[in-house]
Amino acid sequence: MTEPIDPTTLTVGVLGGTGAQGKGLALRWAKAGIPVIIGSRAAERAEASAAEYRELTGTDHVRGADNATCAAEADVVLAAVPWESxxxxLKGLVEPLRGKILIDCVNPIGFDKxxxxxxxxEEGSVAQQAEQLLPESRVTAAFHNVSAVLLADLDQDEVDCDVLVLGDDREATDVVRALADAIPGxxxxxxxxxxxxxxxxxxxxNLIAINRRYKVHAGIKITDLG
Structure with a gap:
């Protein structure tokens, strides 16, 4: 029987950790006792955000770094950058991400009237683009459909949402599922x-449209799993 994965033994890097989705996930993981490295193009901006997150979570295991250092020093790396960049x-991080689990949560969404x-x-999905750019990384896709607002609101004890985890590497998807399970709810x-x-x-x-119509922060739930 496979031993359960303890996510607190992993250091998670968050590329785009100064943005909304990256911030929310970084806060929840830090609160769960997982060491987090915030990545940004500017190390100073990353450290400023890390200082804010340490204060919000009452923890000391969040630090900031430039993207390359974040990728190199983390065990698992989340890509939470804008689709446009x-x-x-990722092109600039091929070497530091070699052999690493990459979690891609980027949504290719546009807005008009x-x-x-x-x-x-072009590659089929954002995650498949990452797979082509990082052929020696263990690319997964997850955390697309969980509300950044709810994640960042630490007054909410739980986030009632399922996270779909996709990938071709069973061990990698199990690690990412454990990181999802580390967030209460x-x-x-x-x-x-x-x-x-x-x-x-x-x-x-679709979820953004639901949120706008009903003034909620909708997520998804998968039925019949027990």
Whole structure:
């Protein structure tokens, strides 16, 4: 029987850790006792955010660094950068991400006067673009559909949401599921191979539309799993 994964033994790097989704996940992981490195193009900006997150969580295991240092010193790395800079960011991190688990949570979403809509991705999905750019990394896709607002609101003891985890490396997806489970109220659910990531990435457009109409912070729940 496989030993359960203890996520507190991992250091998680968050590329884009100064943005909304990166901030929310960094806060929740730090609160759960997981060491976190905030990554940004500017180390000073990353450290400023890390100082804020240490204060918010009452912990001392959050620090800031430039993206390359973040990628090199973390065991698992989350890509939470804007879609527009996704490829450029990852191209510069091939070496420090070699052999690492990369969690891609980037959504290819556009906005116009009709609201949010999915953007086409030449490689099939954002996660598949990451896979092509990082052929020696263990690319997974997860955390696309969980509200950044709820994650960042530490007055909310739990975040009631399932996280679909996709990837072709079973061990890597198990690690990412454990990181999801470390957030109170969240459950990591294997959602299929990486080639199925696009519809999960684009589902965020539907959730944004729901949130706007009903004034909520909607997520997803998978039924019949017990």
């Amino acid at each position: 996704h490829a450029e960011t 009709k609201g949010p809509y999915p953007l086409p991705v 969240v459950r990591g659910v294997f959602g299929g191979r990486l080639r199925n990531a696009y519809q999960v990435e684009c589902l965020t457009a």
